[in-house]
Amino acid sequence: MKYFLHPLGCATNKADAERIATMLETVGYSAAESEKDANIIGIVACSIRQSAIDRIYGKVHNWNKRKDAEQLITFVSGCILPADEKKFLKLFDLVVKLDQVPQIPQMLKEYGAVAPQNFWEINPRRNSTFKALIPIQNGCDKFCTYCAVPYTRGREVSRSSADILAEVERVLSEGYKQITLLGQNVNSYGLDKPGEELHFAQLLDAIGTLADNAPQKVWVHYTSPHPRDMTAEVLDVQAKHPSLANYLNLPLQSGNNDVLKRMNRRYTVEHYMEVLDMARSKIPTMTVSTDIIVGFCGETPEQFEKTIEAMERGRYDLAFIAQYSPRPGAVAEKRFEDTVSKEEKVRRDKTLTEVLKRTALENNQRLVGKIIPVLVENASRKSGMMLGRSEGLKSVEFAGDESLIGQFIDMKITQADSWRLYGEKYI
Ligand code: 5AD
Ligand code: SF4
Numbered sequence: 001m002k003y004f005l006h007p008l009g010c011a012t013n014k015a016d017a018e019r020i021a022t023m024l025e026t027v028g029y030s031a032a033e034s035e036k037d038a039n040i041i042g043i044v045a046c047s048i049r050q051s052a053i054d055r056i057y058g059k060v061h062n063w064n065k066r067k068d069a070e071q072l073i074t075f076v077s078g079c080i081l082p083a084d085e086k087k088f089l090k091l092f093d094l095v096v097k098l099d100q101v102p103q104i105p106q107m108l109k110e111y112g113a114v115a116p117q118n119f120w121e122i123n124p125r126r127n128s129t130f131k132a133l134i135p136i137q138n139g140c141d142k143f144c145t146y147c148a149v150p151y152t153r154g155r156e157v158s159r160s161s162a163d164i165l166a167e168v169e170r171v172l173s174e175g176y177k178q179i180t181l182l183g184q185n186v187n188s189y190g191l192d193k194p195g196e197e198l199h200f201a202q203l204l205d206a207i208g209t210l211a212d213n214a215p216q217k218v219w220v221h222y223t224s225p226h227p228r229d230m231t232a233e234v235l236d237v238q239a240k241h242p243s244l245a246n247y248l249n250l251p252l253q254s255g256n257n258d259v260l261k262r263m264n265r266r267y268t269v270e271h272y273m274e275v276l277d278m279a280r281s282k283i284p285t286m287t288v289s290t291d292i293i294v295g296f297c298g299e300t301p302e303q304f305e306k307t308i309e310a311m312e313r314g315r316y317d318l319a320f321i322a323q324y325s326p327r328p329g330a331v332a333e334k335r336f337e338d339t340v341s342k343e344e345k346v347r348r349d350k351t352l353t354e355v356l357k358r359t360a361l362e363n364n365q366r367l368v369g370k371i372i373p374v375l376v377e378n379a380s381r382k383s384g385m386m387l388g389r390s391e392g393l394k395s396v397e398f399a400g401d402e403s404l405i406g407q408f409i410d411m412k413i414t415q416a417d418s419w420r421l422y423g424e425k426y427i
Helices: 011-026 050-066 082-091 098-107 161-173 200-212 232-240 257-262 269-282 301-314 331-335 342-365
Strands: 002-007 040-045 073-078 131-135 178-182 219-223 247-249 287-294 318-323 371-379 386-389 395-398 408-416 421-425
Touching: 002 011, 011 040, 011 073, 011 098, 011 131, 011 178, 040 050, 050 073, 050 082, 073 082, 073 098, 131 161, 161 178, 161 200, 178 200, 200 219, 200 232, 232 269, 257 301, 269 287, 269 301, 287 301, 287 342, 301 342, 318 342, 342 408, 395 408
Parallel strands: 002 040, 040 073, 131 178, 178 219, 247 287, 287 318, 395 421
Antiparallel strands: 371 386, 371 408, 386 395, 408 421
């Protein structure tokens, strides 16, 4: 009996899929090489954008066709909008909410495995032998008006600090080299349980100490902070520990204060830039990425101009640029009109991509001639070369072989374009 999982969307969904995999294995399923070999297929849904929802419908439609010829169980888990849940109940055999993941054995009744008490107790079946995803919280209380997360994942709940530190110690002792701490708004970690758990800076400090003292070299990344809540303390901790990677994803979303207000982001562009400048002054080698939404309800050409200006000012290495798509149930969908046409959203997306292409190239060119460590990830099917990532998560291509996967290699950077560095092994 085999299972296949499709995690869509962000790293949090990938981490959730690793726990779902464990539950399927406790009831006797093993991982299938491909979807067509599986007897049970699960999709870990993303509801952030309409395009992600459309993919879910496309996939389940194909699976349901397969059911005419064979026995196949399908389920959906992850980020599910209340508006979609009823429809999914008709299309899938099971809808497994995240807090029901420990009950997968009961849901697949024919097996009598013992279920863990809660989601965090499940030991994930990791997809990598050197990169570990570690969730530190679930849900979000920020209610940005465009966003589905507070409705799909619910209100913010922090995982216990002791639990997180135990998982960090476990992966370090297993030799993992990259840890990514995940949360929708990591800066508010612990604030839902005052006096009970550490705060984010304290948690990061404790994790940095563990990772600095591991026998192997380690990089710890975290995602994502909220510009309103980001503190000097967090950045000081990040600067203090060599294992805490010099990488920051600081989501801007828009460069116009009126748009930010309508998004309920609760910061101004000026405040955002102060935080960004502080991050760069404390950690000059920081690689910085951002998230931007183009074409949010009522965004005028003049307001969009401000986002172009902010993108230039931010000198980003990377940006996740999304075209606004209304999420059923989210405040913006109920209260504002989706005024910007699809064509205009595409145009704004392309305009920002051009700015990014320039700033990323300028930043990358500064690395040419430098020697930097790279964690080797995989072989490129296209070029036959090996691919790795820098501490700032920049993709680095070089000549080598697959035996290097999972290792840190010092690399001399010889060439750069906007989206990739090219290097030679430096011995
Ligand atoms: N439309 C477009 N992009 C969105 N994001 C979140 N909700 C929406 C939406 N309704 C983007 C934001 C967020 C990233 C994870 O996805 O930029 O930071
Ligand atoms: Fe969504 Fe805003 Fe929470 Fe991020 S901070 S998950 S964008 S509501």
